[in-house]
Amino acid sequence: MLELGDAFYDAVEPADFPQCTPRFLNRRSAERVGLGELSDEQWAAHFCRFEPLADNLQQPLALRYHGHQFRVYNPDIGDGRGFTFAQLRDDRGRLLDFGTKGSGLTPYSRTADGRLTLKGGVREALATEMLEALGVNTSKTFALFETGEELVRGDEPSPTRSSVLTRVSHGHIRIGSFQRLAFYGEVENINALVRYCLSNLYGEQPGEDANENALRLFDLVSGATARLAASYLAAGFVHGVLNSDNINVTGESFDYGPWRFTPEWDPGFTAAYFDHYGLYSFGRQPEAIQWDLAQFAGSLSLVTDAPPLSEGLARWSDRFEDELVSALLKRLGVQPGERAADRELAASLLRALQSREATIDRLFFDWRGGRDPGAERYPSEHFRALAAQLQGRGSAPSHPYWSDAEPCSMHIDEVEEIWSAIAERDDWKPFETKVAAIHRMGEAHSDQRSGA
Secondary structure, three states: OHHHOOOOEEEOOOOOOOOOEEEEEOHHHHHHOOOOOOOHHHHHHHHOOOOOOOOOOOOOEEEEOOEEEOOEEEOOOEOOOOOEEEEEEOOOOOEEEEEEEOOOOOOOOOOOOOOEEHHHHHHHHHHHHHHHHOOOOEOEEEEEEEEEEEEOOOOOOOOEEEEEEEEEEOOOOEHHHHHHHHHOOOHHHHHHHHHHHHHHHOOOOOOOOHHHHHHHHHHHHHHHHHHHHHHHHHHOEEOOOOOHHHOEOOOOEOOOOOOEEOOOOOOOOOOOOOOOOOOOOHHHHHHHHHHHHHHHHHHHOOOOOHHHHHHHHHOHHHHHHHHHHHHHHHHHOOOOOOHHHHHHHHHHHHHHHHOOOOOHHHHHHHHHOOOOOOOOOOOOHHHHHHHHHHOOOOOOOOOHHHHOOOOOOOOHHHHHHHHHHHHHHOOOHHHHHHHHHHHHHHHHHHHHHOOO
């Protein structure tokens, strides 16, 4: 990050919290980045008090960016309650950013307090754990500490408890990062950020031709965002706020506020209470992500030719459809086959889901557990057609999870019950039990993804 220079960030100081009570420590992720030996005291020192890691950033950096928020351009945003704390490589050699949420005031906090409610932190941890288990490319909640402050919020009973969250992400460069540079006409900085992304986030050596570099990055981001949109639908997930500052150029999902999982395949299902027109509803998420990609193309048009960008943008829908077929088959546990047959299978699956005769989680769970989706439970023609398409394409379940009575889900009633236990009784058992259940489901999915 430092190689980009201080035109891209502001050095900031973390908040001084009255307490650091660990509520979630992602020891699995810690092992992957060489931090598996941290003591409890070191977890608090680095991920609540934000003392620098050895041989790493010596001061947190609040990133600068702009973005369209509900299609309205906002030049006054940036890291308002978070910063990049450190960068490490994982066991795959990927460069990962440790970013925070609720870590204090920055130059971009505006009228806010730079804090995160404990409920917000708990919700983000649940979202990232569930999405990871379902195979979605997502940031990971690395640490969540309760910080001992009382916060006042208009959308939950106040005063409410406070927290600070650290997420580990494959880069925190957003489409909005490029929009800010384009807004100020900083051509050289756009080219520098393109080279940084190619080299550090995509593992490609940028060339001497800035035009070709920009087109290559656009193509990579186009493919990554198509996979992101497809994975949301296959998971039944609604992010809630797909503004251009919330779209990572690696296609990794992050920053979970009003998220929800839709029980049924309901295109109009909306997560955010303030999304009055359903701009980011379940079924409109691909449209929203493609619109954000168009803003990325507009930013890159300052450094490359516009016609190839337009052509690439026009191909996005086809890429998304291919990715959706792949994502749906992956959740079914079906290996890819002949392209036409795969597309017909996906079409049959969508018709069955759109009938809403079964919840999304139940349909996938029953099939993966060896239960025929065309049998007594779902006798309609949609499910009979799906069963015919699936004939001979399944495999014996390899994990006891698939024999459970019910699938592991994460709908809003359960999220609220988990939070109520914490808020009313300081009972963390339901949260811990749910995280363990999610890990078990993730293991079951991994077993079949690997062909075990």
